[in-house]
Amino acid sequence: xxxxxxxxxxxxxxxxxxxxxxxxxxxxxxxxxxxxxxxxxxxxxxxxxxxxxxxxxxxxxxxxxxxxxxxxxxxxxxxxxxxxxxxxxxxxxxxxxxxxxxxxxxxxxxxxxxxxxxxxxxxxxxxxxxxxxxxxxxxxxxxxxxxxxxxxxxxxxxxxxxxxxxxxxxxxxxxxxxxxxxxxxxxxxxxxxxxxxxxxxxxxxxxxxxxxxxxxxxxxxxxxxxxxxxxxxxxxxxxxxxxxxxxxxxxxxxxxxxxxxxxxxxxxxxxxxxxxxxxxxxxxxxxxxxxxxxxxxxxxxxxxxxxxxxxxxxxxxxxxxxxxxxxxxxxxxxxxxxxxxxxxxxxxxxxxxxxxxxxxxxxxxxxxxxxxxxxxxxxxxxxxxxxxxxxxxxxxxxxxxxxxxxxxxxxxxxxxxxxxxxxxxxxxxxxxxxxxxxxxxxxxxxxxxxxxxxxxxxxxxxxxxxxxxxxxxxxxxxxxxxxxxxxxxxxxxxxxxxxxxxxxxxxxxxxxxxxxxxxxxxxxxxxxxxxxxxxxxxxxxxxxxxxxxxxxxxxxxxxxxxxxxxxxxxxxxxxxxxxxxxxxxxxxxxxxxxxxxxxxxxxxxxxxxxxxxxxxxxxxxxxxxxxxxxxxxxxxxxxxxxxxxxxxxxxxxxxxxxxxxxxxxxxxxxxxxxxxxxxxxxxxxxxxxxxxxxxxxxxxxxxxxxxxxxxxxxxxxxxxxxxxxxxxxxxxxxxxxxxxxxxxxxx
Numbered sequence: 001x002x003x004x005x006x007x008x009x010x011x012x013x014x015x016x017x018x019x020x021x022x023x024x025x026x027x028x029x030x031x032x033x034x035x036x037x038x039x040x041x042x043x044x045x046x047x048x049x050x051x052x053x054x055x056x057x058x059x060x061x062x063x064x065x066x067x068x069x070x071x072x073x074x075x076x077x078x079x080x081x082x083x084x085x086x087x088x089x090x091x092x093x094x095x096x097x098x099x100x101x102x103x104x105x106x107x108x109x110x111x112x113x114x115x116x117x118x119x120x121x122x123x124x125x126x127x128x129x130x131x132x133x134x135x136x137x138x139x140x141x142x143x144x145x146x147x148x149x150x151x152x153x154x155x156x157x158x159x160x161x162x163x164x165x166x167x168x169x170x171x172x173x174x175x176x177x178x179x180x181x182x183x184x185x186x187x188x189x190x191x192x193x194x195x196x197x198x199x200x201x202x203x204x205x206x207x208x209x210x211x212x213x214x215x216x217x218x219x220x221x222x223x224x225x226x227x228x229x230x231x232x233x234x235x236x237x238x239x240x241x242x243x244x245x246x247x248x249x250x251x252x253x254x255x256x257x258x259x260x261x262x263x264x265x266x267x268x269x270x271x272x273x274x275x276x277x278x279x280x281x282x283x284x285x286x287x288x289x290x291x292x293x294x295x296x297x298x299x300x301x302x303x304x305x306x307x308x309x310x311x312x313x314x315x316x317x318x319x320x321x322x323x324x325x326x327x328x329x330x331x332x333x334x335x336x337x338x339x340x341x342x343x344x345x346x347x348x349x350x351x352x353x354x355x356x357x358x359x360x361x362x363x364x365x366x367x368x369x370x371x372x373x374x375x376x377x378x379x380x381x382x383x384x385x386x387x388x389x390x391x392x393x394x395x396x397x398x399x400x401x402x403x404x405x406x407x408x409x410x411x412x413x414x415x416x417x418x419x420x421x422x423x424x425x426x427x428x429x430x431x432x433x434x435x436x437x438x439x440x441x442x443x444x445x446x447x448x449x450x451x452x453x454x455x456x457x458x459x460x461x462x463x464x465x466x467x468x469x470x471x472x473x474x475x476x477x478x479x480x481x482x483x484x485x486x487x488x489x490x491x492x493x494x495x496x497x498x499x500x501x502x503x504x505x506x507x508x509x510x511x512x513x514x515x516x517x518x519x520x521x522x523x524x525x526x527x528x529x530x531x532x533x534x535x536x537x538x539x540x541x542x543x544x545x546x547x548x549x550x551x552x553x554x555x556x557x558x559x560x561x562x563x564x565x566x567x568x569x570x571x572x573x574x575x576x577x578x579x580x581x582x583x584x585x586x587x588x589x590x591x592x593x594x595x596x597x598x599x600x601x602x603x604x605x606x607x608x609x610x611x612x613x614x615x616x617x618x619x620x621x622x623x624x625x626x627x628x629x630x631x632x633x634x635x636x637x638x639x640x641x642x643x644x645x646x647x648x649x650x651x652x653x654x655x656x657x658x659x660x661x662x663x664x665x666x667x668x669x670x671x672x673x674x675x676x677x678x679x680x681x682x683x684x685x686x687x688x689x690x691x692x693x694x695x696x697x698x699x700x701x702x703x704x705x706x707x708x709x710x711x712x713x714x715x716x717x718x719x720x721x722x723x724x725x726x727x728x729x730x731x732x733x734x735x736x737x738x739x740x741x742x743x744x745x746x747x
Contacts, residue, residue, distance in 0.1 A: 124717055128171065176205065200233070206228050210223050226478055428467070474513055480497055541709060
């Protein structure tokens with residue numbers, strides 16, 4: 001039925017009235033067909049009619065949904081028509097089209113993702129960082145999540161909101177790697193079932209996601225290592241480069257095949273002069289730009305986290321948003337779209353340009369302003385966006401930076417698949433452009449060197465600002481390499497590296513990275529890094545943070561004690577000690593192994609055996625039972641005949657049949673109505689000592705001593721991917737420390 005409501009692409013130029021007419025006719029036809037089907041169902045009988053009446057509500061909801069989809073499609077068509085200049089004469093229709101188009105797409109993205117797989121919401125890098133550490137996140141690398149991520153991300157990026165794609169690309173590549181590993185494991189088995197092999201696949205997939213996003217394989221590999229791995233295995237290095245190179249190659253080859261490019265070139269190609277790209281006297285300006293970007297990156301991370309925490313603290317708002325999950329993304333999109341409306345406030349901040357168009361303009365090597373007056377610059381359909389008759393370029397850039405800054409911080413909190421790297425990259429480029437234009441005004445004739453005049457290149461400052469701010473937000477240095485691959489030039493390698501390093505130094509001393517901040521917000525089980533300074537942390541020992549009340553079992557423990565330990569806690573593993581007096585640590589047992597032991601001891605098989613024996617005892621000693629009684633239905637051997645004789649020895653066959661039925665009925669009553677003897681049997685079984693021969697025991701769990709420093713403990717946990725470690729003193733178990741205990745003093 002949905003296919004009948006699709007409008008051909010050629011009809012986009014039609015007026016809205018004709019589109020509504022087509023939709024109404026198709027809806028009436030659908031309604032008429034449904035009515036006829038319902039009448040025919042009623043004639044088929046009472047039972048079929050009742051079934052259809054029960055489904056009547058669902059059918060109405062389906063028709064309403066179809067009609068709403070038609071209305072949304074009409075709005076999208078109107079928005080597309082305005083984009084092609086069909087509504088220039090009516091300001092109200094322009095505004096409605098401009099606002100409706102992103103609202104519909106964002107709302108659909110949020111709703112579709114929430115229904116199909118909520119795990120697809122957000123960036124994906126924080127979760128991949130947690131998974132690569134050894135933590136299992138359920139439903140995060142499934143096919144449903146893949147479909148939700150791809151479709152939701154497509155709609156989110158198409159809406160024009162200040163959202164990025166780098167994090168979701170990493171998640172999509174990881175999903176492809178995980179699904180491919182499962183397919184190969186089911187097909188071939190063996191090596192492909194190895195957990196370490198799957199981790200290596202995910203490490204390469206993270207590099208692929210960044211590499212194909214920016215067509216930057218080298219920067220992609222380095223960036224993925226910095227943001228996802230605390231310790232990186234060198235054997236995965238060439239695998240990441242191999243996969244990332246092919247992904248970037250295919251990404252750029254598709255542009256050539258689509259005739260968007262003549263050959264494989266940089267994504268944002270610049271044309272800076274190579275003989276004298278910058279003067280040494282400009283290095284202080286680049287350094288100041290890097291320091292300012294460091295403060296800006298820390299402010300962005302703080303603002304993003306503050307928005308989420310404020311909404312969570314307001315219980316009324318939080319409950320409302322949990323019930324109406326689509327209201328928040330729709331409202332945020334409506335506000336941002338209204339502020340960027342080109343005939344409105346958007347005319348002062350280049351509101352009609354996409355992120356790609358804005359970045360192309362900001363990286364241009366020509367100067368926009370001389371002596372404070374806008375120069376006559378002309379880009380491909382970009383000149384009218386940055387020039388304004390009443391406002392100069394400086395005001396436009398300042399408004400662009402301020403508005404995009406808080407808009408991006410708010411937009412990235414929407415429950416849709418999105419990233420934050422590209423909006424931050426764009427804001428950094430705009431800030432660098434502002435500094436470059438300021439330098440061009442301060443030195444209108446350029447920097448003099450050896451009698452030659454070399455004018456200021458504001459586009460170089462834009463490149464430096466983009467790398468510095470994105471590096472400050474993500475706490476990475478590899479953004480410098482990504483910038484070189486994006487622009488195709490390394491002429492500004494020295495100022496870029498200086499700015500990125502200074503920005504990282506400032507940002508890391510003030511705030512965690514954006515990905516670590518999201519990990520804290522989502523409370524994912526990840527161990528944060530030890531920050532600079534805070535020397536008191538290095539004086540903390542394991543004995544200061546360990547948990548002394550340890551759950552354990554002994555070699556002489558009964559099944560009852562094991563049951564109590566399992567019911568009172570949710571620990572994944574339990575310590576096995578020699579005895580309560582000695583507390584010598586012998587190993588550890590997983591929770592699943594202990595549950596299996598209880599199942600074997602109190603499982604259905606042993607219960608049925610007990611019931612068979614109990615029923616046979618009743619059949620042997622009860623005088624009301626006849627001869628030849630047996631339990632064929634329970635696969636038990638036939639019972640011996642009764643030795644006593646009574647008045648019903650004649651007609652023995654009929655009597656035996658009747659008494660056999662009575663005997664089976666008594667057994668069924670015992671099975672389905674547990675008698676006190678069943679409870680007594682369970683009590684006896686629980687009091688028996690545990691037989692550890694039927695379970696797997698880890699004889700060498702990781703152990704620490706009491707005097708181990710926090711710094712060493714943190715390094716061991718990060719390197720080995722541990723979630724807990726036992727603390728011993730001369731072999732005796734004295735405590736346990738987990739990620740939570742290690743993470744508290746670090747925070």
